[in-house]
Amino acid sequence: MQKTHLLCMALAMFAIACSKSDTDTPVVNPPEDTTKVDVKTGVYTLTDLAADTAATSGAAAKAFYYSLEDQRTIPASQVQTANWDIAFTGTYNSTILVNNGKAKYSPGYGGPGVGGIYLVKDAAIDAEYYMGPQKAFKTIPARRLFDSAFAHVKTVPVSDDQLLTNDGIGLDYFGPSTDGWAFYDFYGLQFPDANPDSVAHICYSMPRTLIIKTAKGHYAKMVIYSIYKGAPELPTRSGKPGFVTFKYAIQKDGSKQLDLK
């Protein structure tokens, strides 16, 4: 009887909660990571950084804030500080936003961040795998292509006013989006002969380098190898998304020199 009442209450509360907007999602702050890393100018590879590990391909993966300067995750409560540099948002946490206090649509709007982002397209690298917007790849890009694309970028190729601040960079030509760093294969086009259950809705990383200006104004470059746990070269539907593996180089002297080892 007691249990019935509890159940009843729970159901009733659920019913009442229904009157609120369904789009409100609770803000859950991940526990603060207090490990200090002295990140010097150099190249770093981070594996299986846990973004929203509860994410399916639903649109509303929780935003995940990360500091390239300090190599740690930053809680959402510090979104208006210069403590974070990149946010992984949206579907599978695939849209990368930066921290810019002057940009109305940056999560850091109103804060001190001076960040920016720019996608470098490398025609020679693209020629190896890319067949055009919304088309299957010629072949799944090999890891060496990611490393080549990364190495080819030796400086920031554009002036600061060409860095994006309001816009994120995410899925390549998925619906109305434009150039991106990942191919979201909605229909399973990459493997047309396979059972769609196993090949549709896979997010393939692309060997394209992102230029990041950090919240504090340092320049960095990064390539994202994978958003699946274990960073498999060939992701499958059974892969677990929400785990970001990427390589980045950061220049701490304020210059745009990114030919770093």
Next chain:
Amino acid sequence: MRYTIHICLLTTLMLTIASCKKDENNDTKTNYEDGVSTVIYDLAGDTEASVADGVEGKERRPFKPFYFKLRGKLQSWDSTAANRKSASWDIAFTDVYNALVYVNDGSNPNGPGYGGPGKGLIIAVDSPYSKVTTAPAVEDMKAYNLKFAGWDGYPQVYNTGWYFYSLTTHLAIPIKNRTFVLMTAEGKYAKLELINVYQGNPPAVTDLYWPAPYFTFRYYVQEDGSRNLRTP
């Protein structure tokens, strides 16, 4: 004990209905009709394409776009450059579920009307359809031009859309009380309410297999060239 549960469930159900009532679409077919607006019911999109695996009678391939001329209610599936780059359509229904709606804007390199004469613009107003009575000045229309309306907040935070979508459930949930003010291909002001993508305009769809896309929408074109969009 059993009765208690039943009473409990009944109470819960009533509470659910009561608390959710205001969020629900209470409109019926008859009250979309205001005497001057055009109401389109269940206009079939590319119903043979599928958003998810293994839906019977559907193919796993991208949706074919279609084009719609507001005046005359003309639907066209002609994707040739000649048709795209003409003023024979005002809005194009493209991409997944045909639910990504572009205006005919000859200056938008990412839109289907690129290179044509289309003067299309589109902005969103968070207000019920009948309360949108005047279009903004053309400078403001240009300043706030969305270029398209689709999945809300995608690909950028500022891309205001007409539905919420989840890649998990594949359900497109229309946003209530959002009205779009348009400029047609020929430069006339209009307002548009995109009401549903599911057949029969059900108030809430939880079933992926509900027949889609079948568009319910209504619009009013001000043919005299003024910004007056008042409807009863």
